[in-house]
Amino acid sequence: MINSRFTVAIHVLCLLAAEYPEPLTSRFIAGSVNTNPVVIRRILAELRKAGLVESRSGSGGGWELVAKPESITLGGLFQILRPGTVFGMHNKQPNILCPVGRGIQGALRSHFQVAQAAMETELDRTTIAGIVRTILPQTQLCEP
Amino acid sequence: MINSRFTVAIHVLCLLAAEYPEPLTSRFIAGSVNTNPVVIRRILAELRKAGLVESRSGSGGGWELVAKPESITLGGLFQILRPGTVFGMHNKQPNILCPVGRGIQGALRSHFQVAQAAMETELDRTTIAGIVRTILPQTQLCEP
DNA sequence: AATCATTGAAACAATCTTGGTTACATTCAG
DNA sequence: CTGAATGTAACCAAGATTGTTTCAATGATT
Numbered sequence: 001m002i003n004s005r006f007t008v009a010i011h012v013l014c015l016l017a018a019e020y021p022e023p024l025t026s027r028f029i030a031g032s033v034n035t036n037p038v039v040i041r042r043i044l045a046e047l048r049k050a051g052l053v054e055s056r057s058g059s060g061g062g063w064e065l066v067a068k069p070e071s072i073t074l075g076g077l078f079q080i081l082r083p084g085t086v087f088g089m090h091n092k093q094p095n096i097l098c099p100v101g102r103g104i105q106g107a108l109r110s111h112f113q114v115a116q117a118a119m120e121t122e123l124d125r126t127t128i129a130g131i132v133r134t135i136l137p138q139t140q141l142c143e144p
Numbered sequence: 145m146i147n148s149r150f151t152v153a154i155h156v157l158c159l160l161a162a163e164y165p166e167p168l169t170s171r172f173i174a175g176s177v178n179t180n181p182v183v184i185r186r187i188l189a190e191l192r193k194a195g196l197v198e199s200r201s202g203s204g205g206g207w208e209l210v211a212k213p214e215s216i217t218l219g220g221l222f223q224i225l226r227p228g229t230v231f232g233m234h235n236k237q238p239n240i241l242c243p244v245g246r247g248i249q250g251a252l253r254s255h256f257q258v259a260q261a262a263m264e265t266e267l268d269r270t271t272i273a274g275i276v277r278t279i280l281p282q283t284q285l286c287e288p
Numbered sequence: 289a290a291t292c293a294t295t296g297a298a299a300c301a302a303t304c305t306t307g308g309t310t311a312c313a314t315t316c317a318g
Numbered sequence: 319c320t321g322a323a324t325g326t327a328a329c330c331a332a333g334a335t336t337g338t339t340t341c342a343a344t345g346a347t348t
Contacts, residue, residue, distance in 0.1 A: 115267045
């Protein structure tokens with residue numbers, strides 16, 4: 001099972017989108033996610049590096065959406081949080097004296113890449129805005 | 145990163161397909177994969193449960209392919225080794241007093257399922273026989 | 289200026305998964 | 319009977335992930 005950071009990141013962005021332009025504190029967000037504020041800040045720091053959110057320190061500070069919810073796709077989010085490949089190769093290099101051991105990784109690499117790309121393309125069909133509309137159908141979203 | 149068992153299982157099945165109808169020992173296979181024989185037996189036990197291979201105890205024993213290499217797809221293999229979903233939900237249930245916390249998991253579940261299905265469909269386009277042909281182009285495969 | 293709420297960041301602990309190893313009973317061919 | 323193999327359980331090691339604590343820095347408010 002892939003870690004929960006992807007799901008938590010979607011949750012956080014939905015909150016920020018729903019409350020926009022109100023900045024939210026990591027403490028408030030952690031209350032909705034039901035975890036520790038530091039866990040939220042760690043994930044939000046990655047999203048800030050990717051240009052999706054901004055933060056303000058000090059009293060009255062918090063986190064605010066910068067990207068449009070319509071433009072944030074689950075596929076893009078997945079790539080931000082989980083760079084590299086989803087499939088793991090051998091832990092130790094296979095035996096190169098065996099023809100199969102020698103060729104297996106090269107043979108698999110492209111198949112794995114294509115499969116992961118198919119998953120990400122499918123994820124790209126969903127946006128944060130779409131999820132918020134599903135969860136809060138009556139809400140009128142304000143956008144950055 | 146997903147664990148390496150998927151890659152190792154493909155490796156093992158390619159060996160069994162390439163050497164068919166010769167039974168291979170877990171010790172021999174472990175030598176090609178470069179790991180411990182018990183690790184190989186653990187994976188092969190799952191594949192046996194799924195009806196892909198059979199084992200014989202005792203001297204001269206080993207593992208033999210039962211399914212046709214053409215019929216074993218990477219997608220099917222993936223499902224055998226990794227039942228359930230690839231995406232992890234929250235570790236602790238989100239706060240149901242929050243509208244987003246209440247609806248997020250239900251909103252995500254179907255998107256996650258569709259994305260995983262897209263990946264498995266893409267993996268289904270590749271078979272063990274195809275990989276063996278890539279690695280050992282000159283080999284004439286015998287089939288169960 | 290003082291206070292208080294917040295982020296930023298490091299350090300550490302707890303838990304889980306995975307992979308590797310050992311050990312030993314069981315099976316079976318020769 | 320012997321030796322080589324599987325079957326299985328138990329355990330350890332390493333790594334990843336998550337949660338927690340702590341404290342410095344920031345900045346709004348009074």
